[in-house]
Amino acid sequence: MKTIAVLLTCHNRKTFTLNCLDALYKCQLPDNIAIQVFLVxxxxxxGTSEAVHEAYEKVNVIQGTGxxxxxxxxxxxxxxxxxAHDFDYYLWxxxxxxxxxxxxxxxxxVESYANEAVLVxxxxNSSKTGEFTYGGRSLSDAEVVPNGQLQYCAKINGNVVLVSKQISNAIGLLDPIFPHxxxxxDYGLRAMTYGYKIITTRKYIGVCERNCSLPKWCYSKIPFIKRVKALYSPLGNSHPKxxxxxxNRHYGLSIALKHFLSIHLRVLFPWLWKF
Incomplete structure (x- = not known):
């Protein structure tokens, strides 16, 4: 029997969390696969924890700091x-x-067809439009849209990612230096530096709506002080630090410095950028 640890984290999205778990537990599993859920x-x-305990008592709920x-x-x-256990796979x-x-x-x-240790x-896609929302991307950040074939990626969105024990043992975990x-x-690029390949699924395996809005610090209508606070918030997506x-880790010091400066320039003069 092979085991998968399903990893989730949540903050005040009780309905989303319960719906996600409901879909997860309805998934078909091969006879030799068992899952165990770890939810932060x-x-x-x-009331997310209480609701999860009531509906899914086998879920391991871990209390975070907030x-x-x-x-x-x-x-x-x-x-x-x-x-808790020596799992064969970890599923974000x-x-x-x-x-x-x-x-x-x-x-x-996909992991089996690749015939080697790969990050999957x-x-x-969107349940409303059917269009790609999250998944694998190329080095230029272009979307790698499923086409029925195995396709390689260079970057990953963390919505659904399968990591084998071999890769987890070799690379380690998500780097906690990054808050959000x-x-x-970073993990996908680290995998490639270790010689592992990233492959996307051949078809869409779920739905998730895209967060279309840019961070607040990108908009000239937002007052300057609020733009600065938004930039340095963990939710700002491009926190300068x-x-x-x-x-610097993946592209070098010159690129890191260039974008460090351009991010702050955009906060100062957001109207110079076209959306």
Whole structure:
């Protein structure tokens, strides 16, 4: 019997979290596969933990500090799972993502067809338009849209990602230096530096709506002080400190410095950029 630790983190999205778990537990599984869920409740005040305990008593709920955000919450879930059991796979899952019935089977099939240890990135689309929302991307950040074939990627969105024990042991976990964003991109690029390939699923394996709005610090209508606070918030997506660490690690000092300056320039003069 092979085992999968499903990793989630949540903060005050009770309905999303319950719907995500409902879809997960409806997934078809091969006879030799069992799943165990590790969910970080990062300071929820909306009764998420209680609702999860009532509906899914087998879920391992881990209490966070309330300031972990996505990446550090996922790191805690992963670290807890590794201590609990020697799992064969670790599955990242966003709580706003609804897996299809065959989602896990497709992830495992892609990993098996690759005939080597690979990172498998699940492609998801919009339930409203059917268009690609999250999944694998090229080095230029272009979307790698499922076409029925195995396709290689260079970057990953962390909505649905299957990591084998071999890769987890070799690379480690998501880097907790990043609070919220960037950690998923960082992990995919780290995997490639270790010689592992990233493959996307051959079809969409779930639905997740795209967050279309840019961070507040990009908009001239937002007052300057609020733009600065938004930029340096963990939810700002390009927090200068962490984005610099990420780019310096993967693209070099000159690129990191260039974007460190351009990010602050955009905060000062957001009207110079076209959306």
């Amino acid at each position: 409740d990062d300071g929820c005040t909306d 300031s972990l955000y996505w990446n550090r919450g996922m790191h805690l879930a992963w670290a807890t799972a590794r201590v 899952l966003n709580d706003d993502t609804l897996l299809s019935n065959e989602g896990i089977i497709e992830l495992l099939s 990135c699940g492609a998801v 964003a960037i950690g998923d991109y 962490y984005f610099f660490i990420f780019e």
